[in-house]
Amino acid sequence: MRHLKSISNDKFFKEPLDFNKYTNKDLLKYAVGSNLYMNALMDIYSKIKLEKIKDTCTITICFEDSIKESDVEVGEENVLDSLEKLSYDLINGDISKNILPLIFIRVRSVSHFINFSSKLSKGQLKIITGFIFPKFNKKNGAYYLGHLEAIENEFAEKIYGMPILESEEIVYKENRTQEILYLKELIDRYKDSILNIRVGGTDFSSKFGLRRSVSRSIYDIGVINDCLCDIVNIFGRCKEDYIVSAPVWEYFSSGINSKEVKGLIREIELDKENGFCGKTIIHPTQGIYVNSLYSVEYEDYIDAINILNNSELGGVFKGYSNNKMNEISPHYNWAKRIGNRAKIFGVLNKEISYYDLFSKVGSKIED
Numbered sequence: 001m002r003h004l005k006s007i008s009n010d011k012f013f014k015e016p017l018d019f020n021k022y023t024n025k026d027l028l029k030y031a032v033g034s035n036l037y038m039n040a041l042m043d044i045y046s047k048i049k050l051e052k053i054k055d056t057c058t059i060t061i062c063f064e065d066s067i068k069e070s071d072v073e074v075g076e077e078n079v080l081d082s083l084e085k086l087s088y089d090l091i092n093g094d095i096s097k098n099i100l101p102l103i104f105i106r107v108r109s110v111s112h113f114i115n116f117s118s119k120l121s122k123g124q125l126k127i128i129t130g131f132i133f134p135k136f137n138k139k140n141g142a143y144y145l146g147h148l149e150a151i152e153n154e155f156a157e158k159i160y161g162m163p164i165l166e167s168e169e170i171v172y173k174e175n176r177t178q179e180i181l182y183l184k185e186l187i188d189r190y191k192d193s194i195l196n197i198r199v200g201g202t203d204f205s206s207k208f209g210l211r212r213s214v215s216r217s218i219y220d221i222g223v224i225n226d227c228l229c230d231i232v233n234i235f236g237r238c239k240e241d242y243i244v245s246a247p248v249w250e251y252f253s254s255g256i257n258s259k260e261v262k263g264l265i266r267e268i269e270l271d272k273e274n275g276f277c278g279k280t281i282i283h284p285t286q287g288i289y290v291n292s293l294y295s296v297e298y299e300d301y302i303d304a305i306n307i308l309n310n311s312e313l314g315g316v317f318k319g320y321s322n323n324k325m326n327e328i329s330p331h332y333n334w335a336k337r338i339g340n341r342a343k344i345f346g347v348l349n350k351e352i353s354y355y356d357l358f359s360k361v362g363s364k365i366e367d
């Protein structure tokens with residue numbers, strides 16, 4: 001699997017690297033990128049085999065908010081059948097591992113996680129990259145991660161967990177610091193099995209009866225921005241080395257100059273500035289924008305490489321375009337993250353910008 005396969009290679013100074021679920025975790029955690037949510041009743045097998053999922057390399061099969069409780073059993077049968085077919089096709093060479101996305105299962109609850117995972121074979125688990133744990137909190141967190149560890153031990157198969165921080169215990173101010181610090185300590189104990197920390201902007205907003213409009217970003221909702229900042233403050237510190245993924249943008253459109261797409265692009269840019277990497281998406285058309293905006297522009301790459309190559313010397317030097325100060329010690333952590341993003345999402349050629357990649361959608365973004 002490789003990000004931005006639909007983009008012409010002549011746009012890149014360095015092309016994105018291939019990856020799969022067995023790629024080293026320190027790099028794989030950046031590769032989640034745009035994560036497309038699909039409900040468990042969809043024809044997942046055909047969408048993967050026929051490569052109908054464009055411009056995204058990660059999917060999450062959702063059993064929680066996206067389907068009714070009465071449909072869970074039918075959804076499980078569908079997902080198990082899809083995983084079995086994919087496993088069979090992969091073993092027999094009917095599909096290439098290069099078209100197999102990172103596949104996550106979003107369970108409904110701890111009991112559902114235990115029940116559903118008991119139905120999985122080792123072959124099916126090889127197709128799955130991991131599980132997503134909704135409304136992860138002090139009451140259920142240890143049960144989720146303990147069972148994840150038990151699955152890994154039983155099958156000797158690497159399976160990752162991605163907790164979603166979205167419960168009222170986190171968004172309500174009086175509980176937040178204590179709750180996040182508890183969860184941080186818990187997650188630290190299972191750190192090798194945690195690929196991303198995810199956040200639920202929609203669930204947070206629902207606690208206050210709020211929903212951002214298409215002309216605003218999640219960062220314009222003060223009470224939600226306050227919570228997101230605290231999550232990044234605890235989990236986004238460089239010494240902790242977690243990747244925190246940004247919340248979903250709820251609007252979609254096929255029109256590149258639509259207000260929905262312009263709003264998405266604006267929010268991704270703010271995600272990056274605020275320390276997030278990757279984003280939940282709910283429509284395939286959103287994938288190209290997320291992954292394109294996480295590619296690395298040439299100037300940033302050259303500056304980052306020069307900082308990394310001179311890390312032992314320290315000091316200050318002018319940036320590539322003689323327009324900025326590169327101070328090696330305080331900019332070192334930034335440079336490391338740029339280097340990892342460059343491997344996963346590629347480095348654009350000197351005269352190419354993020355917006356040039358969108359031309360494949362049909363036209364360029366208008367001012």
